[in-house]
Amino acid sequence: MSEDLLRIDDLHVSFSTRRGMVEAVRGVTLAVQAGEMLGLVGESGSGKSVTGFATTRLLDAAGRVTGGKILFRGQDVTKLRGDDLRHLQGAAMSMIFQNPRAALNPIRAISLQIADAILTHKRISKDAARAEALELLRAVQIRDPEARMNAYPHELSGGMCQRVMIAIAISCNPALLIADEPTTGLDVTTQKVVMDLLADIAAARGMATILITHDLGLAARYCRRIAVMERGRIVEEASPKTLFGAPQHAYTKRLVAASPTATSGIEDLVTEEERERHAAVVSKPRTVAAHGTPPLLEVRKLAKRFDQGAAAVADFSMTMAVGESVGLVGESGSGKSTTSRMICRLIDPSEGDIVFDGQSIGHIASRDFHRSPFRKDIQMVFQDPNESLNPRYTAFDCIAHPLMRLGGMRAGDALRQRVEECADRVGLPLDLLPRFPHQLSGGQKARVGIARAIACRPRLLVLDEPTAALDVSVQAVVLQLLDRLRRENDIALLFVSHDLNVVRMLCDRTIVLRNGGIVEQGESRALFENPKTDYTRKLVEAIPHIDTGPVLAVAL
Amino acid sequence: MTSGLGTTMVRAGRRLLSSLPALFGVLVFTFLLMRVLPGDPAVFFASGPNAGKEEIEQIRKQMGLNRSVPEQLVYYLSDIGQGNLGRSMMTGQPVLKDLRERLPASLELTFTALLIALIAAVPLGVVAALRPGSLVDHGVRLFCALGVCVPTFVSGLLLIYVFYYLLGLAPDPTGRVDVFTSLPPQRTGFLSIDFLLAGDVEGWWAACKQLILPAVSMALFVIAPLARITRASMLVSLGSDFVRTARSVGLSWHKVVITYALRNAILPVITIAGIVFSTMLGANVLVEKVFSWPGVASYALDALLSSDYAPVQGFVLLMASLFVLVNLVVDVCYGIADPRVSIE
Numbered sequence: 001m002s003e004d005l006l007r008i009d010d011l012h013v014s015f016s017t018r019r020g021m022v023e024a025v026r027g028v029t030l031a032v033q034a035g036e037m038l039g040l041v042g043e044s045g046s047g048k049s050v051t052g053f054a055t056t057r058l059l060d061a062a063g064r065v066t067g068g069k070i071l072f073r074g075q076d077v078t079k080l081r082g083d084d085l086r087h088l089q090g091a092a093m094s095m096i097f098q099n100p101r102a103a104l105n106p107i108r109a110i111s112l113q114i115a116d117a118i119l120t121h122k123r124i125s126k127d128a129a130r131a132e133a134l135e136l137l138r139a140v141q142i143r144d145p146e147a148r149m150n151a152y153p154h155e156l157s158g159g160m161c162q163r164v165m166i167a168i169a170i171s172c173n174p175a176l177l178i179a180d181e182p183t184t185g186l187d188v189t190t191q192k193v194v195m196d197l198l199a200d201i202a203a204a205r206g207m208a209t210i211l212i213t214h215d216l217g218l219a220a221r222y223c224r225r226i227a228v229m230e231r232g233r234i235v236e237e238a239s240p241k242t243l244f245g246a247p248q249h250a251y252t253k254r255l256v257a258a259s260p261t262a263t264s265g266i267e268d269l270v271t272e273e274e275r276e277r278h279a280a281v282v283s284k285p286r287t288v289a290a291h292g293t294p295p296l297l298e299v300r301k302l303a304k305r306f307d308q309g310a311a312a313v314a315d316f317s318m319t320m321a322v323g324e325s326v327g328l329v330g331e332s333g334s335g336k337s338t339t340s341r342m343i344c345r346l347i348d349p350s351e352g353d354i355v356f357d358g359q360s361i362g363h364i365a366s367r368d369f370h371r372s373p374f375r376k377d378i379q380m381v382f383q384d385p386n387e388s389l390n391p392r393y394t395a396f397d398c399i400a401h402p403l404m405r406l407g408g409m410r411a412g413d414a415l416r417q418r419v420e421e422c423a424d425r426v427g428l429p430l431d432l433l434p435r436f437p438h439q440l441s442g443g444q445k446a447r448v449g450i451a452r453a454i455a456c457r458p459r460l461l462v463l464d465e466p467t468a469a470l471d472v473s474v475q476a477v478v479l480q481l482l483d484r485l486r487r488e489n490d491i492a493l494l495f496v497s498h499d500l501n502v503v504r505m506l507c508d509r510t511i512v513l514r515n516g517g518i519v520e521q522g523e524s525r526a527l528f529e530n531p532k533t534d535y536t537r538k539l540v541e542a543i544p545h546i547d548t549g550p551v552l553a554v555a556l
Numbered sequence: 557m558t559s560g561l562g563t564t565m566v567r568a569g570r571r572l573l574s575s576l577p578a579l580f581g582v583l584v585f586t587f588l589l590m591r592v593l594p595g596d597p598a599v600f601f602a603s604g605p606n607a608g609k610e611e612i613e614q615i616r617k618q619m620g621l622n623r624s625v626p627e628q629l630v631y632y633l634s635d636i637g638q639g640n641l642g643r644s645m646m647t648g649q650p651v652l653k654d655l656r657e658r659l660p661a662s663l664e665l666t667f668t669a670l671l672i673a674l675i676a677a678v679p680l681g682v683v684a685a686l687r688p689g690s691l692v693d694h695g696v697r698l699f700c701a702l703g704v705c706v707p708t709f710v711s712g713l714l715l716i717y718v719f720y721y722l723l724g725l726a727p728d729p730t731g732r733v734d735v736f737t738s739l740p741p742q743r744t745g746f747l748s749i750d751f752l753l754a755g756d757v758e759g760w761w762a763a764c765k766q767l768i769l770p771a772v773s774m775a776l777f778v779i780a781p782l783a784r785i786t787r788a789s790m791l792v793s794l795g796s797d798f799v800r801t802a803r804s805v806g807l808s809w810h811k812v813v814i815t816y817a818l819r820n821a822i823l824p825v826i827t828i829a830g831i832v833f834s835t836m837l838g839a840n841v842l843v844e845k846v847f848s849w850p851g852v853a854s855y856a857l858d859a860l861l862s863s864d865y866a867p868v869q870g871f872v873l874l875m876a877s878l879f880v881l882v883n884l885v886v887d888v889c890y891g892i893a894d895p896r897v898s899i900e
Binding site: 056058060085086087088089090091094095097099102103104105106107108116117120121152154165168169171172 | 795796797798800801802803804805806807808811815816819820823893894895896
């Protein structure tokens with residue numbers, strides 16, 4: 001084997017915070033060969049991004065390398081200064097980031113941003129740099145590159161922005177590219193296109209790549225070697241096949257189990273030892289509604305038009321039975337969030353009707369719906385658990401608020417009891433109740449959000465991407481929790497998500513949306529195994545599954 | 557690019573139209589306010605303290621004050637419609653002429669002060685943001701605090717004391733030029749520009765010397781908000797993802813800080829600068845008084861003290877229009893500086 005392109009030796013990185021020094025990376029040892037694609041996976045806080053930033057010397061001021069070496073072509077990166085460092089950055093190694101739109105300068109045309117990178121490392125004229133920028137845009141397969149040269153980032157979609165970012169990163173032919181969650185936040189189909197492009201470019205240019213991701217499926221699909229990080233350490237390193245076939249470390253086992261696959265059910269998401277608890281609930285037979293009972297929710301020809309332009313949602317009809325779970329999937333811009341918000345009566349539909357429990361609620365203005373007796377029957381869990389909790393409310397206040405507003409309860413023992421009961425049902429430890437949101441972890445905040453939504457014992461729960469911001473292991477627990485709540489209390493769930501694996505596991509039926517219209521709907525398992533439309537097939541195929549991964553990776 | 561500029565212009569035009577009702581409101585409000593304030597201009601402008609009742613009555617009639625207030629308002633509005641702001645009892649000249657003579661002096665002073673403030677504040681803010689928590693940062697903070705807490709007339713007097721009285725560097729603070737310099741032919745009304753156009757370098761230098769102290773004392777007062785906003789938005793900008801991107805490809809320090817960070821950070825500074833400019837224009841009456849600067853603010857103050865309605869109303873209208881205009885300019889600047897603004 002040739003000399004390693006990059007060798008990280010016992011790397012330690014610390015951040016100085018208000019509560020003293022916090023060690024984010026504690027002894028990482030890694031090697032990357034030229035031309036190789038290495039996956040670095042782990043959950044948030046595992047130190048995977050910090051390792052990447054330390055390698056490219058982009059740690060913010062509070063962070064510093066406290067020990068170890070990062071050897072790039074035999075040269076210690078941590079000791080480089082000034083011009084030597086600048087020659088390394090961009091020219092020898094570069095980086096692409098999560099959230100591509102924020103990573104580009106919003107007030108500078110993209111051609112200029114690419115040219116900036118080129119001109120830093122090459123002594124050529126501005127016109128030549130512009131010509132090279134155009135070539136790069138072509139290389140990253142941006143349609144109509146001449147016209148896009150003068151575009152600003154806000155005029156491009158997220159996927160396009162990430163391509164521009166890739167163009168900037170590869171502009172000076174670096175030997176190593178570090179991709180930090182390059183497709184998080186993009187649609188599955190876009191994710192596939194961008195990752196394929198990245199893999200192709202890396203292969204064509206012989207560029208080594210470190211793919212930092214929380215998505216095991218993604219890493220399995222594109223990498224031949226995966227390193228798993230937990231709390232600042234690498235706990236396991238192997239090929240995807242061995243890693244997923246026979247994980248050694250306890251953490252890897254849990255992570256592999258929690259990652260949804262093409263066939264897994266909700267009960268599979270935890271390791272075997274933890275499975276018992278959930279099994280007890282699942283085994284309980286569900287009460288099937290007698291034939292002929294009116295549906296809980298009936299939506300007829302719903303449409304929404306915003307001020308100008310085409311309809312966001314058009315001609316949307318669906319029904320939901322008591323205790324049924326329905327998934328609403330589609331790419332961003334397909335109108336799934338708009339639909340869910342109309343059903344929740346947070347925005348007004350332009351046309352159509354919503355019938356809940358036999359009564360039309362579509363015509364009550366969303367502004368006044370909070371006074372309707374149905375408000376407590378239809379509740380919502382929002383996407384971002386961080387943003388959707390009032391930072392000045394404690395967990396207790398958050399859960400108690402709807403009880404006081406909608407349930408008419410007064411502060412006192414009865415209220416306390418109800419709040420504690422709700423917290424208990426979502427598995428939130430009672431001693432966390434006096435805490436403020438910033439003192440809670442992501443998973444705990446998600447639980448508070450769910451507890452708040454179920455506090456008034458709703459009959460329909462609308463969930464807008466409730467697990468999108470969560471780590472897989474937390475997601476697994478939250479999904480099990482939702483499934484259990486549904487089975488125990490007969491709450492109907494309308495689950496909005498772009499994650500098809502999750503929808504398949506949780507929902508009885510699935511509706512696929514595209515451009516505001518229904519493309520396909522049916523029983524979840526059948527729909528995903530046998531998609532009838534090309535669009536659904538494209539969606540299903542784009543999901544990186546762990547088990548199909550190794551085959552593909554070898555094929556690459 | 558041209559279409560972007562076009563939309564900006566359309567937006568600016570629409571903004572101008574939508575500000576007309578506000579201007580009208582200001583007009584009526586000031587008119588009524590002047591009528592409510594105590595003091596009878598007729599008594600004030602009568603020949604002497606012992607003017608007879610008939611004489612005062614005559615003056616009232618002459619000034620139209622014997623009519624009812626709504627009637628007066630209609631007359632006033634129709635006058636305004638014909639571009640007639642009335643006549644000042646103090647100077648005996650039409651208000652429009654007075655304002656036209658004095659406005660350039662105020663504008664020249666305010667522009668210079670704003671320029672000085674920006675030249676000082678932006679680098680200070682940037683330096684402070686580059687090393688937050690450092691000695692430089694604290695120094696800038698102290699300087700800003702001092703600038704804000706010393707009123708302009710105090711700093712103005714201090715500057716006069718040091719540079720005129722102690723050091724003798726500055727000319728005596730008596731207006732825009734000393735009595736011995738002959739004025740250049742009026743073109744822009746800005747003396748420093750008119751002197752240059754006339755090719756009179758000596759006169760130009762004399763005008764600049766007169767200008768520098770009042771401008772500095774006004775600038776000191778507004779450096780603080782400008783520097784603080786520059787620092788704050790520079791900090792956000794330096795911590796942003798796109799600056800990290802710029803660093804990740806090894807762009808030079810200069811490029812990262814100026815082209816990437818500062819150009820983005822300057823956007824809120826433009827807004828604040830517009831507000832500061834409008835405030836300064838109206839509030840620089842103290843500086844004008846201290847340096848006997850023949851500006852509009854001191855003119856309006858004198859008029860107010862002598863219950864001279866027309867100049868005060870004219871002044872308020874002028875300020876309101878300028879405020880609208882400045883906001884418009886800020887809007888256009890913003891549209892040019894930030895491509896995201898032009899599409900809405």
